[in-house]
Amino acid sequence: MEIKKSNSILFILSGLVGVLITLLGAWWLYLLFALSNKLSALEVQSSGPNIARLIKWEGTAFIILLFIIIISHTILFFKDQKKNKAIHAFFAGLTHELKTPLASIRLQAEVIKDEADRIENSRLDKLTNRLIDDTGRLETQMDKILQLSRIERGGNLNLVAIPIASLFERELKSFSQDLEYQLENxxxxxxxxxxxxxxxxxxxxxxxxxxxxxxSKKIHIKGSKQEKSFKITYRDFGAFEGNIAKLGNLFYKHNSSKGSGIGLYLSKKLIKRMNGQFSIKQEDSAGSGLIFEITLPLAKGADHD
Known part of the structure; x- marks a missing residue:
């Protein structure tokens, strides 16, 4: 939605500039025609071509050229919008098609891992773990692209009651070998x-x-129940040294070569679409960890202890 909004604002501003230039050009042309008529009435002739005729032709050509530029700009804008929609639809379809074989690869890798555990083959177990991690990461990227395409096209979300504790436990459990985490309240x-x-x-x-x-690979997640909402404070203990004001901008990756640069942008947009709030803070100074605050409405009946 933000990309569409930016394009619309740009088109409106450029259209207003075009109208202003057209009005100024029309006024300039009117003055030139008035001058040329006076010159014709006085029968003022130069040693070269007729000045009155020259002014009329140049003024008319200028206005015609101006209209051609404005019309061309409008046509190109709508063509660009149509092209953007086609690109969004293409990537949405492509990622949807890729998700099925990726899920199949992951399931087969899990079967091979179970077999590797049974026969106690450590090398095969290591390779299958790597394969499962890589396919999981690819699936997450596919999900991000699908959701980005969905919200940019104005797709609806299905808001239902979600038990937040089980969701966090399920996701954190899959990273338990790589991260230390603590859930509070x-x-x-x-x-x-x-x-x-x-x-x-x-x-x-x-x-x-x-x-x-x-x-550090450490996470601390704290909940805070408010009157009609629930605030989640997600704290990592890393050393962020980028521009915190740009975090959440589309494709911003600060000083890292990893990732796609759409994760935090997508998170911010999705939380807003779910009637929530999302903010990013830094603990004390540059180089300290980040604090992500997410506030979402409580489900009906859950806003009372």
Whole structure:
């Protein structure tokens, strides 16, 4: 939606500039015609071509050229919009088609891993673990692209009651070998109104960021129940040295070559679409860890203890 909004604002501004230039050109042409008529009435002739005729032809050519530029700009804008829609549809279809074989590869790798565990083949077990991790990472990237395409096209989210504790436990458990984590004040009775797929993607993205961009590999997640909402404070203990004001911008990756640069942008947009709030803070100074604060509405009936 933000990309569409930016394009629309740009088109409106450039259109207003075009109208202003046209009005100024028309006024300039009117003055030239008035001058040329006076010159014709006085029968002022130069040693060269007729000045009045020259002014009329140049002024008319200028206005025609101006109209051609404005019309061309409008046509190109709508062609660009149509092309963008086609690109979004292509990537949405492509990622959807890729998800099925990726899921199949992951399931087969898990079967091979079980067999490797049974025959106690450590090398095969290591390779299958790597394969499962890589396919999982690819699936997450596919999910991000699908969701990005979905929200840019204005797709709807399915808001239902989600038990937040079990979602965090499920996602953190898959990273338990790589990360240390602590959950505080998030119990099984807490349910949030959210889209399950979108919220799962947001949690995965935060955990992936901690795993890939921090050295401490520690996470502290704290919940805070408010009157009609629930605030989640996700704290990692890394050393962020980029521009925190740009975090959450599309394709911004600060000083890292990893990732796609769409995760935090997508998280921010999805939380906004779920009637929530998302903010990023730094603990004390440059080079310290990051604090992600997510506030989402409590599910009906869960806003009372």
């Amino acid at each position: 998030i119990d099984s009775s807490t349910e949030l109104m959210a889209d399950e797929f979108a919220l799962e993607l947001i949690v995965k993205n935060l955990i992936h960021n901690t795993k890939n961009h921090t050295k």
